[in-house]
Amino acid sequence: MITKPKGTKDIYGIEAKKWQYVSKVIDEVMEKYNYDFIRTPVFESSELFHRGVGQTTDIVTKETYDFTDRGGRNMTLRPEGTAGVVRSYIENKMYGNDNKPTKLYYNMPMYRYERPQKGRLRELTQFGMEILGTDDPMSDAEIISLAVNIYKILGLKQIKVNINSLGDEISRNNYRNALIKYFRPHINELCEDCHERLEKNPLRIIDCKVDKDKEVMKMAPKTIDYLNEESKQRFEKVKEYLEVMGIDYAVDPTVVRGLDYYNHTVFEIEAKVEGFGAQNVIGGGGRYNYMVEQLEGPKTAAIGFASGFDRLMLALEKENIDILVNNSVDLFLLYVSEDEKKYAAYLLNDLRMHGFIVETDYLNRNLKSQFKQADRLNSKFTIVLNDNDLKNNEVKIKNNATKEVEMVSLDALIYYLDENLTEEVCDCNLHDHGCNCEK
RNA sequence: GCGGAGUUGGUGAAGUGGUUAACACACUGGUUUGUGGCACCAGCAUGCGUGGGUUCGAUUCCCACACUCCGCCCCA
Numbered sequence: 001m002i003t004k005p006k007g008t009k010d011i012y013g014i015e016a017k018k019w020q021y022v023s024k025v026i027d028e029v030m031e032k033y034n035y036d037f038i039r040t041p042v043f044e045s046s047e048l049f050h051r052g053v054g055q056t057t058d059i060v061t062k063e064t065y066d067f068t069d070r071g072g073r074n075m076t077l078r079p080e081g082t083a084g085v086v087r088s089y090i091e092n093k094m095y096g097n098d099n100k101p102t103k104l105y106y107n108m109p110m111y112r113y114e115r116p117q118k119g120r121l122r123e124l125t126q127f128g129m130e131i132l133g134t135d136d137p138m139s140d141a142e143i144i145s146l147a148v149n150i151y152k153i154l155g156l157k158q159i160k161v162n163i164n165s166l167g168d169e170i171s172r173n174n175y176r177n178a179l180i181k182y183f184r185p186h187i188n189e190l191c192e193d194c195h196e197r198l199e200k201n202p203l204r205i206i207d208c209k210v211d212k213d214k215e216v217m218k219m220a221p222k223t224i225d226y227l228n229e230e231s232k233q234r235f236e237k238v239k240e241y242l243e244v245m246g247i248d249y250a251v252d253p254t255v256v257r258g259l260d261y262y263n264h265t266v267f268e269i270e271a272k273v274e275g276f277g278a279q280n281v282i283g284g285g286g287r288y289n290y291m292v293e294q295l296e297g298p299k300t301a302a303i304g305f306a307s308g309f310d311r312l313m314l315a316l317e318k319e320n321i322d323i324l325v326n327n328s329v330d331l332f333l334l335y336v337s338e339d340e341k342k343y344a345a346y347l348l349n350d351l352r353m354h355g356f357i358v359e360t361d362y363l364n365r366n367l368k369s370q371f372k373q374a375d376r377l378n379s380k381f382t383i384v385l386n387d388n389d390l391k392n393n394e395v396k397i398k399n400n401a402t403k404e405v406e407m408v409s410l411d412a413l414i415y416y417l418d419e420n421l422t423e424e425v426c427d428c429n430l431h432d433h434g435c436n437c438e439k
Numbered sequence: 440g441c442g443g444a445g446u447u448g449g450u451g452a453a454g455u456g457g458u459u460a461a462c463a464c465a466c467u468g469g470u471u472u473g474u475g476g477c478a479c480c481a482g483c484a485u486g487c488g489u490g491g492g493u494u495c496g497a498u499u500c501c502c503a504c505a506c507u508c509c510g511c512c513c514c515a
Contacts, residue, residue, distance in 0.1 A: 001489085006506065058513045062440075080515085110515085115440075117509065126515060193512065210511085258514060268515095281515065308515030336473055369467085371475030384474060398474080405474090 007114065007122025009310070017325040018313065022154065023107060026127055029150050033142075035105040035129050040084035042109065043067075046074040052083030052295055054260025056201045063112040077111035080259070081128050082288070082304050083295075089132055090297035101133035107309070119279030119311045128285070128306030132292065135301035137234055140265040140287060141241030147269060147283055147305045148247050151312070155321040156271070159282070162252035163238075163267040166203075166223055167231035169290065172263055175226035176202055186216045203256040212254075222253045231264065238265055261294075262286040265303065271311070273318040282315055283307030328378035330421055331397075333360040333385060334370040340385040347383075347413075354414050356421070374400075380421065 004010060011019055030037070046066055053060050065077040078084050085104055089095065094102050107127035114120060129146065131139045144161065151159055166172045179202040187195060191210040198205065211217055227235065242249055249267075257266045266286035285305030292300035316323065331351065333344040344360050351358045359377055361370045367384070374382050382398045389395055395413065398405045399420065408416045 124515065306515065311515055367473055368475055375476055
């Protein structure tokens, strides 16, 4: 048997319906926030990720799917979304659009060559959004609130938002140097991974899980202390806007993020649900004011957020949030004779073209089994076609909820279904998004 | 890349070096030749992750590999 590659997943059945539902909610929310959908190629020149994401990040140095195409070009399956979006922004000269800033969102698969475990796959789906062309702290607050609000609308309650600021380039460099200066004499007190980090990416020592409780760590320089006045004020502004929007957050100086391109605001959103597993960060992001330039575009400030779709689904499951999945059909047609079957074929086509969800038996089952099938599909109505009824131009239709059976003339069937299938709508403000209110 | 656990049908699972791999759910058919969802009866893995090896004989023992899960690193 041929099996799926390691770290990949088939999404089908109820799970697929849930994915479609969550995607739809994301689309709806993004539309309200006026973000445009973008889809970029699954593979890009390897160089894009080396320059965009950074040479010292693990996802570029040891986790990419690289290949050489038949023309000898070095290609990489995208490990994250931002670099491709920025490339597209530059290549398509979106900075020239009159509509500024540029607000984009995506929902697409990413690829990282990792050892899979719960909440971590080699092919993962991320949705995310970017605002390019403004450095206004309000845009930082918008991205964070937007992320939180999507989770909120989906029903997640047990999430925690951690934010921090790395400051501008000068602040970040000062901080980096301070870290090196501080940790060098203490190198032997740190774990082995941190030895390497000291040279490569000293910021990451700060969020090391092995050393986090050691004395050296408690005395270590904090990002906040190395922000210059401008960066500090900027961070204050971001927090003010978040407070106005009613977004709960915590300032966590250990949030430094693994991707090289961040500066100023960085943030992570974690699921605080019991039994979620080690991979509990469901989303994260930050500001990247230098990436566009680094990829040879005009100097453009930008901020973005990305969320793991699979981890989001896991969080919804762990919080026992029932996603309302339409798992029923309007009408099931039953038949026995060949003439009845023919009429079923006609009705099936006709009613579907009128917008009803209609099903029938395709396996020439006996009546009892057809009824079973109708039940399995949660059909709201059933019609047992009957040659005699058809001669009189009518059908016997049964409402499966009330068990009432009525004779309806064929001419009035569509009208009858229209009348009886009207949905009750609750008026809570989340009912479009699968509220759990009592109807 | 490193460490650990696991892999029996559509599903949940029991089990053994030896002629028929329990049990339950689901499914299919019948009792009931056109109104079901109940009940009863019957059927339903020539195979126990894949490939080798040991053996008269392996699902069971050994080895390798694959995949899943847990943890590290890292990240979503």
